[in-house]
Amino acid sequence: MHHPAMxxxxxxxxxxxxxxxxxxxxxxxxxxxxxYYLQVARNLAAGHGPTFDQVSLTNGFHPLWMALLVPIVxxxxxxxxxxxxxxxxxxxxxxxxxxxxLARTAPAGRRFVIPVAALLDPAAYxxxxxx
Numbered sequence: 001m002h003h004p005a006m007x008x009x010x011x012x013x014x015x016x017x018x019x020x021x022x023x024x025x026x027x028x029x030x031x032x033x034x035x036y037y038l039q040v041a042r043n044l045a046a047g048h049g050p051t052f053d054q055v056s057l058t059n060g061f062h063p064l065w066m067a068l069l070v071p072i073v074x075x076x077x078x079x080x081x082x083x084x085x086x087x088x089x090x091x092x093x094x095x096x097x098x099x100x101x102l103a104r105t106a107p108a109g110r111r112f113v114i115p116v117a118a119l120l121d122p123a124a125y126x127x128x129x130x131x
Contacts, residue, residue, distance in 0.1 A: 012096040019088045037061060038083065041069035 039052050040061055048054045050061065068090065076083035 008096060008099045012092050015092045016089060019085050019092070037065065037069060038073070038080070041066060041073045044070050045073040 036052060036058075040050060040058050043049065043051050043054060044066065050058045050066075052058055069087065072086045072090070073083055076086050
């Protein structure tokens with residue numbers, strides 16, 4: 001008998017393999033908010049305060065996300081690829097934990113579909129729970 005977590009675990013492991021085995025060059029192409037957050041996290045970790053350019057204070061950021069990023073920046077050092085791999089690993093872990101919780105509360109016929117859909121495509125998951 002299959003445990004409801006097995007499909008979600010398989011997808012999570014596949015994502016982790018992609019994140020850690022793929023060349024790091026694609027991870028260094030951070031854009032928009034991810035680039036700004038990463039730079040502010042680097043400055044916070046270095047003791048420069050909440051600033052993008054070490055001159056002006058930022059006009060704001062999400063404190064919970066920044067609280068997660070700053071320790072990762074400290075662990076990952078100057079390598080953007082390592083930092084992004086750590087961030088994505090935590091994101092996969094959080095989504096996996098959430099899908100397990102949702103799978104436990106889902107009707108029996110959907111216990112396999114919902115976790116995999118959530119890990120593969122969050123929009124598909126939202127469509128599933130909207131029914």
